[in-house]
Structure formats: structure tokens, C-alpha cells
Amino acid sequence: MSSPSTKKPPELVTRIVTAAALIAVALVAILLGGIVFWVVVVALGMLMMAEWVDLVGARAQPKRLALYALVVPLAIMAPLLGAGPGFLALGLIGGAFFFVGATTRSGWLAGGIVYVAVPVLALLLIRQQKDIGLLYTIWTLALVWMCDIGAYFAGRLIGGPKLAPVVSPNKTWAGLFGGMVAATLFAVALHYWAGLGKAAVLATPLLAVLAQCGDLFESWLKRRAGMKDSGTLFPGHGGALDRLDGLVPVAPAAALLVVVLPKLYALLP
Helix, strand or coil, X not given: CCCCCCCCCXXXXXXXXXXXXXXXXXXXXXXXCHHHHHHHHHHHHHHHHHHHXXXXXXXXXXXXXXXXXXXXXXXXXXXCCCCCCCHHHHHHHHHHHHHHHHHHCCHHHHHHHHHHHHHHHHHHHHHCCCCCHHHHHHHXXXXXXXXXXXXXXXXXXXXXXXXXXXXXXXXEHHHHHHHHHHHHHHHHHHHHHHCCCHHHHHHHHHHHHHHHHHHHHHHHHHHHHCCCCCCCCECCCECHHHHHCCHHHHHHHHHHHHHHHHHHHHHCC
């Protein structure tokens, strides 16, 4: 029998402590914004790319090539030091995608450039919006966090039919709806307490579904690669992709809602 001093903490405790630490770091970075937020987001993006390469089975040399190619669009997004998030960065993402694809002849490896860089661009774009950037960045990240929390506890407490047993045997329909409810309730709270727009509140359930889709896609990638987790960076959560898979589709959708559509609407006669 293990002594109390050597006994491993329960999985739930480990998950909660790790999640709390990650949320604290994220909130500090969001509040500070600017170069600090860029550094944190870009560092996570590079970690995600490294794990993506392992998931798709690329060798060491193509892995370095993909990481070097990703550095270019991520660097240009830097506030003050670079051009910032915008059309130039989007063009460089496309250029890096085609360069990696043509050089390595691997569509999967090239796809990782888009998979990582577009959410990074979206988050930076939301955060730099005057007056609303702070609130809507918190909303974008927090709806994914709340979706994960709601799905975890609803799935454990209610159980029931599996959502996608072939891809992820542990996920249930109860977890999906629990995640949607938790994310939506948080958005409603932000609406009343911080002035989050009604459009964002109404969109939250759909974005929660997107978060679950991102989670399922990464689960499929891991099953395809024969891996349990994408990495071991975060105790109780696995790697960077494991922790951020839901954010990958949510961030671009949120940027479309918060930044792109209002600007297009303003151009209408």
C-alpha cells in the first residue's frame, strides 16, 4: 500500500488544479493584452503545431520545416513589432500552407499551418478591437471552458447514449447538451454583468457545438495515430491540442461574428 506522501492525487483534483492555473495565466494575458497576449498565444500555437506534426506522423526534418514556416505568419501578427493581425498575416498563412505542402508533399502537415495559425489570428484580431476586445476575448475563451466543464459533469452525472462511440467512447449526448447549457448561462451572465451583445449570447450554443466538434476531430486524429493524448504538457489534460481543440473552430467563428460581419454590415448602403 502506498503511503499518503506518495499516493497520486485523484484525476479530478489534478484536472481542476491544472485548469485553474491555465485559466489564471490566460486571464492575466488577456487583461494585459498587446505583446504579452501575443507571446502567450503564439507560444501555445507553436506547441500545438509540434503536437500536430506528431499526430500526423511527420519525420523530424519536415517537423522543423513546418515549425519554421509557421513562425513567419505568427511573427508578423505581433502588435507594434509587426503588422498585427490582418490581411497580410492571412496571406502569409496561405503562403506557408502552400510552401509546406509543396515541399513535403503532405497535405496533413500543411493543414496544420491553417489549423493552428487561423485561430491565433482570430484571437489576436478580437483582442485588438477597441472597447470590446477584452470582453469578447474573455467570452470566446470562457465559452469553451464552460462547455468543457458542463460536458464533463453532465456526462459523468447523467451518462446515457454515446455521442460518437467510434471516435470518442466517453462523450455522450448529455455531455453535449450540458456543455451548451453551461456556456449559454455564462454568456447570459456576461450580457447582464458586462454588456455582452445579444448576438453573441444567441450564438453561444452554436459555438458550443463547434467546440465539441473540435474536440471530436482531435479525438479522431488521436485514434488514427494510435495515441491517447497529443502530449503530456498539462497534467490531467494531456497536451496543448487536448486543451485547446475546442477553441480551434470557435475562435475563427467568434472573430467572424465580432469583427468581420459588423465591418461588412457597415459597408452596406
